[in-house]
Amino acid sequence: MGPDSREASFEPVHDLIDIRHRQAERRAHPDGQCAQKPAEAEVLAWGGVSDILVSNEVVSSRKLARLAALTNMSKISICADSAIVVDQIEAVAESSATRLTVLVEIDVSGGRCGVEPGEPATALSVRIARSRHLVFGGLQSYQGRAQHLRTEQERRDAIGQAAARTADTVAAIRRQKLECAIIGGAGTGTFAHEAASGVYNELQAGSYAFMDADYARNRPAPDFEQSLFVLSTVMSAARPGIAVLDCGHKGIAIDSGLPLVHARQDIDYAGASDEHGSLILRSDPGSLAIGETLRLVPGHCDPTVDRYDWYVGMSGKRVECVFPVAARGMMQ
Amino acid sequence: MGPDSREASFEPVHDLIDIRHRQAERRAHPDGQCAQKPAEAEVLAWGGVSDILVSNEVVSSRKLARLAALTNMSKISICADSAIVVDQIEAVAESSATRLTVLVEIDVSGGRCGVEPGEPATALSVRIARSRHLVFGGLQSYQGRAQHLRTEQERRDAIGQAAARTADTVAAIRRQKLECAIIGGAGTGTFAHEAASGVYNELQAGSYAFMDADYARNRPAPDFEQSLFVLSTVMSAARPGIAVLDCGHKGIAIDSGLPLVHARQDIDYAGASDEHGSLILRSDPGSLAIGETLRLVPGHCDPTVDRYDWYVGMSGKRVECVFPVAARGMMQ
Structure with a gap:
């Protein structure tokens, strides 16, 4: 079979x-x-x-x-x-x-x-x-x-x-x-x-x-590309080398580890509160500006998806489709 | 002032x-x-x-x-x-x-x-x-x-x-x-x-x-009673001393610790997966039956509330009101 x-x-x-x-x-x-x-x-x-x-x-x-x-x-x-x-x-x-x-x-x-x-x-x-x-x-x-x-x-x-x-x-x-x-x-x-x-x-x-x-983190990793991202924005960068993102516990699941910052290995998502994520920059402290957007890779996709009402499907930088997360919150 | x-x-x-x-x-x-x-x-x-x-x-x-x-x-x-x-x-x-x-x-x-x-x-x-x-x-x-x-x-x-x-x-x-x-x-x-x-x-x-x-867990604890619970049900009890609840990551936030089981200090909520919670019974193994409901006290109230569309207000065992969580998921 x-x-x-x-x-x-x-x-x-x-x-x-x-x-x-x-x-x-x-x-x-x-x-x-x-x-x-x-x-x-x-x-x-x-x-x-x-x-x-x-x-x-x-x-x-x-x-x-x-x-x-x-x-x-x-x-x-x-x-x-x-x-x-x-x-x-x-x-x-x-x-x-x-x-x-x-x-x-x-x-x-x-x-x-x-x-x-x-x-x-x-x-x-x-x-x-x-x-x-x-x-x-x-x-x-x-x-x-x-x-x-x-x-x-x-x-x-x-x-x-x-x-x-x-x-x-x-x-x-x-x-x-x-x-x-x-x-x-x-x-x-x-x-x-x-x-x-x-x-x-x-x-x-x-x-x-x-x-x-x-x-x-599996070795070897499953042979699939990351397709799910949470798009977030730098909302504060009051001190050198540190910045704050507008996505925390309400926006991303951390039960299987903190999110990674896609295509920016010089940035660590170092901690979350309800609506904030703290970033630590390991490279040029001036490389992250207020208003800049970053793609977060969730530690765990399932409970992250369940926080949202919509998927936004991107083709490159273009929005191709918007899908409802039709069964979000259907816990009964 | x-x-x-x-x-x-x-x-x-x-x-x-x-x-x-x-x-x-x-x-x-x-x-x-x-x-x-x-x-x-x-x-x-x-x-x-x-x-x-x-x-x-x-x-x-x-x-x-x-x-x-x-x-x-x-x-x-x-x-x-x-x-x-x-x-x-x-x-x-x-x-x-x-x-x-x-x-x-x-x-x-x-x-x-x-x-x-x-x-x-x-x-x-x-x-x-x-x-x-x-x-x-x-x-x-x-x-x-x-x-x-x-x-x-x-x-x-x-x-x-x-x-x-x-x-x-x-x-x-x-x-x-x-x-x-x-x-x-x-x-x-x-x-x-x-x-x-x-x-x-x-x-x-x-x-x-x-x-x-x-x-x-603050000492002294804030002088307010717990009013928020997640009602969950024992869905499996296949082995003595262990049971599985129908509430996991999608139903309760664990970023500030696992939930507690209200009024049942003999039960530990020991681990969560997306839709399941593992319970360990420290008292009589036969004291928890399939179908029994338990009230979970969330580790962290804010992101737990944000997973739900409705509050159910109870007065004793009677449902007194149902409130929409009107701003759930309003992350923008």
């Missing part, structure tokens, strides 16, 4: 219907996308995406009912990692007179959500398959921790272990006469390894479309 | 017209508010705030023109810390056929924006006063770094030094036959010291309305 062409997003791409359509144009699989929240899935469905996987657990009956309502517009799949939630999804699907596809999320050392691979995952798969209003959809097997392991060897080893545990689970499920239509996972840091494993049939990388400073 | 009653916000309050009106009802000064960005000032003006201080530098002619346009609706003041920007504001005010009030921001060891106190600040004040379309409005003297100094003594010393430098500057400006109508600054961590200094006549604290975990 090779990689399927579903475009997924643990990554900020999910906020953007327009980019999804552009991705779909270039792919075999016409219109499959991932989301993490029911409110995001709603935006995708309203935007015409016909096959949506919520690659995450949803445990509220009201939120599940919102997903069930979307089955009139799109195919909706969701993940589960406990019998309690499987039964809850079944009850909601029944009362909504629809069917929902449910994948079993397994914990392949990501250390977040997910049932244990092997027997526990198999038992949960059988429970889904036996639920009258559910369709067993396969396995969600995302190794999030592996994405930013810095060396190729570490990433290969982590995904090798994840793939082995996934393959064992697929085999155990098959012995129960069930097939895993989707065996999904992977991110921008590791997708080549999942693709090469022969185990996964769906790759869910998303950050590659934008990239960020944290992914660029 | 005692503290004026202008409510200011380096803090998230500025995102919310409704709360501003409620603050105004309880104050002598009917309708003065701070903002940090022209786009925020627009929301305030459209919401009926009649006296707006952009307590920050704005260096783009286009953004300044937006502020100038607001002078038809409200009194608009702005800060400057360089002659270049003063001349730019003058040019915009002239071409907009209006007058803008400009305060000189001085750097009282906040280490961010601001001209040096004393002679440089005085020269800039004179330059403003001599500009035909500008009104000299006074001094902006905010010591941001002092807000989270942990001991009372450190905070008192820092504000004592800031107040002394501010007083010297006020005196120097007075020798130029200019009066400082506003001498503004202070935040939730230090406002008692600015108020007691006899120097400041405007206090710009904002976080007090919400509070956060970082302010609560």
Whole structure:
């Protein structure tokens, strides 16, 4: 099995219907996308995406009912990692007179959500398959921790272990006469390894479309150019060698490190407050003027995108398009 | 001079017209508010705030023109810390056929924006006063770094030094036959010291309305209760002693520390990814069920508020009101 062409997003791409359509144009699989929240899935469905996987657990009956309502517009799949939630999804699907596809999320050392691979995952798969209003959809097997392991060897080893545990689970499920239509996972840091494993049939990388400073610290760095920048302006330069930018915590995420200044290796973004960023100039102190604009490379693209209502698409110095970040803030 | 009653916000309050009106009802000064960005000032003006201080530098002619346009609706003041920007504001005010009030921001060891106190600040004040379309409005003297100094003594010393430098500057400006109508600054961590200094006549604290975990680490902590929470749900509890919440980087700011779990000191919010928070239970591992809701206390209130479109006001367990975060994302 090779990689399927579903475009997924643990990554900020999910906020953007327009980019999804552009991705779909270039792919075999016409219109499959991932989301993490029911409110995001709603935006995708309203935007015409016909096959949506919520690659995450949803445990509220009201939120599940919102997903069930979307089955009139799109195919909706969701993940589960406990019998309690499987039964809850079944009850909601029944009362909504629809069917929902449910994948079993397994914990392949990501250390977040997910049932244990092997027997526990198999038992949960059988429970889904036996639920009258559910369709067993396969396995969600995302190794999030592996994405930013810095060396190729570490990433290969982590995904090798994840793939082995996934393959064992697929085999155990098959012995129960069930097939895993989707065996999904992977991110921008590791997708080549999942693709090469022969185990996964769906790759869910998303950050590659934008990239960020944290992914660029992987060795080797993923083979994608930085396309996402926050344009900011020098608002104060009252002392030599120091300047203040008009972009701080509200404008850029620092959870995975401070931003870098694009094409200006002589400038460090040294600290952030809510609306300010402090710059330190390591070269000519006079080289940065009030009003000058700089492109910041976010440390982490996903939560940075989620702060904005619009993307501005540039072609050189020309604005080519403006896209809404359609699912911004859709956290429910 | 005692503290004026202008409510200011380096803090998230500025995102919310409704709360501003409620603050105004309880104050002598009917309708003065701070903002940090022209786009925020627009929301305030459209919401009926009649006296707006952009307590920050704005260096783009286009953004300044937006502020100038607001002078038809409200009194608009702005800060400057360089002659270049003063001349730019003058040019915009002239071409907009209006007058803008400009305060000189001085750097009282906040280490961010601001001209040096004393002679440089005085020269800039004179330059403003001599500009035909500008009104000299006074001094902006905010010591941001002092807000989270942990001991009372450190905070008192820092504000004592800031107040002394501010007083010297006020005196120097007075020798130029200019009066400082506003001498503004202070935040939730230090406002008692600015108020007691006899120097400041405007206090710009904002976080007090919400509070956060970082302010609560001051000793003594500011005398305000926590009122801002992010309601989140346990979405996975696949292993004993560990659980996963449905709120991560997109839902809560971690720049000033991880969130605390309100009223559950036996639970640590131990790590965040984009849409997930990992909990560690230090008590009975069975005490946290899937679907259970927990109130998170943000490490930092300002950028947390800026992630949301709505506040939900609770009275006990009852929803009492829903407020829009009217200026969310108004970063321009």
